[in-house]
Amino acid sequence: MLPSSAFKEMRGITYASATEFIGDALRDLTPGTERTYWRARVERLLQRPVIEGPAFLLLVDGVNQEPSFEWERFLQLLEGDAFKGRVRVVVTAQTHFLRERLHDLRRLSYSVKRFEIGPYDLSKGGEFDALLSLHGVDRGRLSAAVIELARIPRLFKLAIHQSSDAALYGEPTPGRLLWAHARDELGLKAKASLSESDWEEWLQSLANRYLQDIVAGKMLGVDEKGYSTKELGEMVRDPSGSADETARRLYEIVSGTWLEPIPGRSGRLRPTGNPPIFRGSQK
Numbered sequence: 001m002l003p004s005s006a007f008k009e010m011r012g013i014t015y016a017s018a019t020e021f022i023g024d025a026l027r028d029l030t031p032g033t034e035r036t037y038w039r040a041r042v043e044r045l046l047q048r049p050v051i052e053g054p055a056f057l058l059l060v061d062g063v064n065q066e067p068s069f070e071w072e073r074f075l076q077l078l079e080g081d082a083f084k085g086r087v088r089v090v091v092t093a094q095t096h097f098l099r100e101r102l103h104d105l106r107r108l109s110y111s112v113k114r115f116e117i118g119p120y121d122l123s124k125g126g127e128f129d130a131l132l133s134l135h136g137v138d139r140g141r142l143s144a145a146v147i148e149l150a151r152i153p154r155l156f157k158l159a160i161h162q163s164s165d166a167a168l169y170g171e172p173t174p175g176r177l178l179w180a181h182a183r184d185e186l187g188l189k190a191k192a193s194l195s196e197s198d199w200e201e202w203l204q205s206l207a208n209r210y211l212q213d214i215v216a217g218k219m220l221g222v223d224e225k226g227y228s229t230k231e232l233g234e235m236v237r238d239p240s241g242s243a244d245e246t247a248r249r250l251y252e253i254v255s256g257t258w259l260e261p262i263p264g265r266s267g268r269l270r271p272t273g274n275p276p277i278f279r280g281s282q283k
Contacts, residue, residue, distance in 0.1 A: 050085035064097035
């Protein structure tokens with residue numbers, strides 16, 4: 001498995017750079033051997049008859065984390081005669097990035113098999129109940145709104161954690177779960193694009209916008225408040241001017257659980273059943 005960040009080391013997108021990159025990746029898995037050995041080994045394996053099946057399986061994780069890399073060109077290269085039938089590729093990507101930036105990979109010569117990671121099955125005795133049982137949690141302790149969030153794989157552990165430590169965190173609510181998700185997944189995760197203070201600043205800016213709407217006499221929930229990709233991009237623009245960093249921040253928000261899609265827009269804030277609390281300061 002290769003993190004998408006590793007592809008920044010590729011010098012161009014050519015046959016030579018691809019074989020060199022794969023060879024170097026194999027060498028990193030087996031310290032003590034020369035890079036020249038693995039590069040030559042890759043060359044030899046690519047000479048195998050196609051009838052013998054694939055020689056390599058590349059699993060590339062999180063391509064949305066490197067939005068400036070030419071992923072389509074790289075995948076098109078692997079469709080060429082030198083790699084065809086000898087290399088298989090599995091990539092993971094956030095849905096919004098796959099759809100908007102990679103165009104669902106429709107421009108590749110071969111059809112792509114897409115597997116979506118959906119919510120856990122809520123049928124009685126199904127996948128969700130089995131996971132709850134494994135963690136010693138009774139479904140009856142969770143509200144319907146929390147269950148809808150907990151059945152999302154990335155939020156399940158947070159729901160369980162808050163349920164087991166209710167005395168410390170309070171009973172799990174949609175608002176608490178979403179805030180914890182933002183803090184843990186987007187704020188404190190290694191190499192995250194949004195720091196905790198960045199996330200709080202973004203939330204506060206949203207709160208101010210909603211406050212302005214209320215003062216202007218707009219009825220929230222009636223006047224559907226949505227945000228375009230351009231508007232969201234302006235709100236989370238990286239102060240250093242890095243286009244890649246701004247793009248990563250945008251995809252973290254759009255592809256997370258904070259926004260739901262609406263026609264003609266990138267999305268609007270999801271209703272939580274109880275309003276989130278925004279922390280701010282007055283000057």
